[in-house]
Amino acid sequence: MNKSFYVTTPIYYVNDMPHIGTAYTTVAADALARYHRLKGEEVFFLTGTDEHGQHVARAAERHGVSPQEWADRMVVHFTEVWKRLNISNDYFIRTTDPKHVEVARKFIQLLYDKGDIYLDTYEGWYCVPDESFWLPSQLVDGKCPQCGREVEMVQEENYFFRLSAYADRLLSHIESHPEFVQPEIRRNEVISFIKQGLTDQSISRKTITWGIPLPFDESQVMYVWFDALLNYISAIDYGLDEERFRRTWPADVHLIGKEILRFHAIVWPAMLMAADLPLPRQVFAHGWLTVEGEKMSKSKGNVISPHELIDEYGVDAYRYYFLREFSFGYDGNFSRENMTGRYNADLANSLGNMVSRVLAMVERYRGGTVPEPSDREEEPDVALRESAARVFPEVDRSMERLAFNEALQAIWNFLAAINRYVDETAAWDLAKDPTLSRRLDTVLYNMVEAVRLTALLVVPFLPATGEGIWRRLGFADPIHAHHLPEAAAWGLFPPGQRVSKGEPLFPRKK
Ligand code: ME8
Numbered sequence: 416m417n418k419s420f421y422v423t424t425p426i427y428y429v430n431d432m433p434h435i436g437t438a439y440t441t442v443a444a445d446a447l448a449r450y451h452r453l454k455g456e457e458v459f460f461l462t463g464t465d466e467h468g469q470h471v472a473r474a475a476e477r478h479g480v481s482p483q484e485w486a487d488r489m490v491v492h493f494t495e496v497w498k499r500l501n502i503s504n505d506y507f508i509r510t511t512d513p514k515h516v517e518v519a520r521k522f523i524q525l526l527y528d529k530g531d532i533y534l535d536t537y538e539g540w541y542c543v544p545d546e547s548f549w550l551p552s553q554l555v556d557g558k559c560p561q562c563g564r565e566v567e568m569v570q571e572e573n574y575f576f577r578l579s580a581y582a583d584r585l586l587s588h589i590e591s592h593p594e595f596v597q598p599e600i601r602r603n604e605v606i607s608f609i610k611q612g613l614t615d616q617s618i619s620r621k622t623i624t625w626g627i628p629l630p631f632d633e634s635q636v637m638y639v640w641f642d643a644l645l646n647y648i649s650a651i652d653y654g655l656d657e658e659r660f661r662r663t664w665p666a667d668v669h670l671i672g673k674e675i676l677r678f679h680a681i682v683w684p685a686m687l688m689a690a691d692l693p694l695p696r697q698v699f700a701h702g703w704l705t706v707e708g709e710k711m712s713k714s715k716g717n718v719i720s721p722h723e724l725i726d727e728y729g730v731d732a733y734r735y736y737f738l739r740e741f742s743f744g745y746d747g748n749f750s751r752e753n754m755t756g757r758y759n760a761d762l763a764n765s766l767g768n769m770v771s772r773v774l775a776m777v778e779r780y781r782g783g784t785v786p787e788p789s790d791r792e793e794e795p796d797v798a799l800r801e802s803a804a805r806v807f808p809e810v811d812r813s814m815e816r817l818a819f820n821e822a823l824q825a826i827w828n829f830l831a832a833i834n835r836y837v838d839e840t841a842a843w844d845l846a847k848d849p850t851l852s853r854r855l856d857t858v859l860y861n862m863v864e865a866v867r868l869t870a871l872l873v874v875p876f877l878p879a880t881g882e883g884i885w886r887r888l889g890f891a892d893p894i895h896a897h898h899l900p901e902a903a904a905w906g907l908f909p910p911g912q913r914v915s916k917g918e919p920l921f922p923r924k925k
Contacts, residue, residue: 419457421666422448425675426463426508426646429489430474433496435737435749436672436704436711438721442734443701443743443819444670445502449875450814452503455898459663461650462497463508464490468639469543472625482625486511496721501730501878508650510627510642518649519642520630522690523618526576527631531689537573537617540566545674546639548617561674574619574635581685582613588684594697596680597817598744601673601700605680616682644683648692666695668817673700699817702746719749731877732758732921738819738876755924765830767921770869770884772837773862774916780846785863786856787910793854795839796861800905802832803868807903810872819876826872833865863888864908870894871902880920887917 424444427437441462448460465471466486475485490509497504508515526532540549542559549559549566559566586609589595589602596602619635620626626636645653651663671679679698687694703710706717725733736754739761741747777785792800806829813822842862845855867888874881874894885894889912 417457419459419663420448420451421459421651421663421668422451422461423647423666423669424462425671426465426510426643427493428465428468428471429486429493430470431713432489432492432718432720434711435706435719435721435724437493438496438500439704439737440670440672440701441497441502442500442737443817445500445504446734446738446819446876447668447670447814447817448503449878452895453871453875453899458505459651460504461506461508461647462502462504463506463646463650464493464510465639465643465646466490466509466511467626467636467642468546469620469623469625470546472623473543475625483511499725499730500721500734503878506650508646510646512649514652514655515646515649516627518652518654519627519637519645521654522645522648522686523637523641524630526686526689527574529689531577531580532574532618533577534572535575535615536570537575538570539568541569542566550614569622571621573617573621573638574629574632575615576618576641576682576686576689578616578682578685579613581688582609584688585609585681585684588694589680595694596676597697597699600744601676601680605676608677609681613681640678640682641686644678644686647683647695653692665693668697668699669695670817671698671700673702676700699744701743702741704741705746705748707750708748724754728754728758728924729921731880732762735762735823735877739823741820743817743819758921758924761827762921763919763923765827765834766869766873766880767919769830769834769837770866770887771916771919773833773866774887774914776842777859777863777914778916780842780855781859783913783915785908785910785912785914786859788857788860789853791853791857793857795836796857799832799836799861799865802829803865803903803905805829806868806872807900811900823876826869829865829872830869833862833869836865837862860908860910863914864906867908868903868905871897871899883917883920887915889913889915 422444424440444460448458451458472482475482478485494507540554542549542564544564545559545561547561553560558564589606596605618638618641619629620638621635623636626639627642629635629637647666648664652659669679684694706719709715709717711718736757740757777783806825809825810822813825840858842855842858845851845858866884870881870884882894
């Protein structure tokens with residue numbers, strides 16, 4: 416049994432609604448998961464919700480309900496928006512699931528028994544919205560260095576995890592595995608942070624009740640980050656079903672936003688080392704999105720719900736825009752003008768019009784039946800075939816680096832080659848001359864074949880569009896039954912199959 420390709424998103428706090436930031440990571444993870452499935456790999460794609468902690472408890476209190484009721488109410492907003500965005504997660508984890516609670520308690524007991532957890536007094540600052548502890552020296556103008564909000568003084572007896580004991584092993588792992596933390600800028604940040612010296616981490620809270628009680632001291636609950644990070648192994652039955660766990664762990668990539676890098680690239684690997692578990696292959700921290708140049712925040716009232724944009728542009732245009740416009744590792748700025756521009760140029764024009772034009776010509780000149788090509792290849796045919804042969808390896812190299820925008824760029828270069836082919840071969844002229852009928856057959860066949868490849872290439876990113884093109888091409892079996900690279904070989908379209916133009920894929924926007 417092959418190990419699954421295992422990709423995760425952060426589990427999102429249920430104190431608030433999902434927005435275009437949380438959807439950014441989830442859509443990227445989905446495209447990656449779908450891409451690996453397209454390559455015929457077994458995939459396990461995990462997302463979920465982080466439901467414990469003070470921030471969630473306070474949100475519940477503000478609304479006059481219990482934290483569990485609040486989580487039950489909020490989780491629906493996440494599952495619904497992911498469904499609408501065509502997110503193909505294999506499992507959805509909630510940290511209030513009894514299974515997660517059981518695994519988390521087993522795990523912390525193991526570390527306690529090994530002597531990696533000890534009781535001490537914590538005195539310092541705590542940022543509730545970020546659920547993070549800060550030393551006085553780390554504060555900026557007395558505020559949270561991460562989010563700039565107010566911090567609260569905490570002084571209580573806590574259990575600590577011996578994070579410092581793992582500093583050397585962690586550093587040597589990161590230095591000898593350049594792919595472990597990416598992109599490079601984040602890797603350097605982690606290395607220099609570790610080199611400054613790691614202090615042990617408080618992993619429990621005494622004055623809080625909304626959390627998982629410690630098995631060795633029921634008067635305390637697990638620190639919400641310690642609890643949350645364990646979702647990556649509780650979801651795949653760590654300590655419950657060894658065989659299943661081994662088939663999936665280690666994760667191939669944890670996708671996260673850059674603000675939670677230290678938890679994922681320092682605390683989490685140290686926890687895994689303490690439990691003698693293999694480390695994930697990669698932690699990839701992407702950049703942050705701003706909206707029309709500003710940080711999204713409730714107080715500014717500029718938080719955008721994915722629903723708003725989906726209503727306006729459609730699901731696939733939504734997915735396309737966020738994956739194509741931004742370089743995944745870096746910050747990016749969302750603007751409506753920009754999204755409309757991309758929609759019209761890339762989707763309505765390069766993709767939508769091209770598919771309609773090609774299929775309309777088959778309908779017009781051959782009654783919708785794709786003809787048999789002749790053996791004689793002319794120059795534009797060779798150029799198109801060669802462009803088709805280049806695109807999949809290019810996409811594959813980009814996806815290996817999680818460069819979604821470059822993968823899409825490579826596909827759109829291919830679409831440009833198809834559009835060029837359509838213009839250069841001018842089927843409308845060939846159709847006027849009956850002696851050129853065989854040439855017209857070849858040209859029509861090649862265009863349809865290129866559209867077949869287009870469907871396969873876009874389907875991980877724009878699932879409904881890929882499926883829609885596939886149907887227009889007259890295939891009876893689902894597109895998901897086909898795998899790359901085999902299905903990307905030139906000339907697999909069966910002559911004689913009937914195609915239909917159908918409705919426009921992306922009607923132009925004003
Ligand atoms: O941190 N731009 O949950 P969270 C890009 N529960 N991505 C953004 C974003 C933005 N403006 N805003 C949010 C937590 N994100 C913890 C995680 S994991 C074991 C526990 C995305 O609800 C990005 O992926 O605050 C970021 O890391 C995540 O949402 C934070 O979600």
